[in-house]
Amino acid sequence: MSYDRNQVLWTCLLTLESLVSAVQATSENIAQSKPVSSSHYSYGGVPERGNDGNFDGRFGGGSCVLGEKTLADPFPWWQINLQAPYCVELVAITNRADAFQWRLHNFTVSVYIEDPTTTPTAEAKVCAVYPGTVGAGAREVLPCGSRVRGQYLRIQKNEMRFDDALQFCELEIYGTESSLDVDTSPRTGSFFSKTPAHRLAGTPLSQRVGTRIQCGLSCDQIPRCFGFNFQAELHSSKGHCELMLNPGSDPVHDPSWNWYHKRC
Structure with a gap:
């Protein structure tokens, strides 16, 4: 058991080092x-x-x-x-x-x-x-x-x-x-960057109707939420919101949706 714990710790340290190196390299x-x-x-x-x-x-x-x-x-x-x-x-x-x-x-x-x-x-x-x-x-x-x-x-x-x-x-x-496409930082410290006409595929954590700011506030309250898909209603600030997990792939083109990626 001690060996397994040490192995996990060592793997985590190597992963962190790799992430830091990648950020600096790019x-x-x-x-x-x-x-x-x-x-x-x-x-x-x-x-x-x-x-x-x-x-x-x-x-x-x-x-x-x-x-x-x-x-x-x-x-x-x-x-x-x-x-x-x-x-x-x-x-x-x-x-x-x-x-x-x-x-x-x-x-x-x-x-x-x-x-x-x-x-x-x-x-x-x-x-x-x-x-x-x-x-x-x-x-x-x-x-x-x-x-x-x-x-x-x-x-x-x-x-x-x-x-x-x-x-x-x-x-x-x-x-x-930072992009101020959706900025909830006065209340949560987060902001989201927008990818127009794209949608992240997968099963949503949850779905709701609301404004983009309300979607951002909801996503910020869920640590696993990586961002949200938003489909606006005609002549309204509200729309259909899908809170999404960390993706396994990039968002795909979808003209009726916008993808909002949590940056901070």
């Missing part, structure tokens, strides 16, 4: 050269170094962000504006290699719809929490626990030790640009 780093800011910086470690495409692990190489703690800023942060809403799937952060490597420890990566620097009440959606310490010069890949939608991503320290700082040399972000 996705564009949406962070590079986007507008950035920080609570403050020290010794020339300006926020623009954090997404300039320079992976040099030496601070002298002009690659690394550095923000020491101060009385006015006890938990420094670094933030990026993706310039459009994205469904963020994972981030990758590269640590400094030449000195003070231990500083990249115990931090949270959060995503926001609104800019938290101008809207302090903006809701933080946590992508990942990293409680440990990233190795010297290491590139740590952090999949979001659940894909989160937003335009602003912030990394912030949760703990500051003596002589500590927010310090890293590159942050990459991988995700897909």
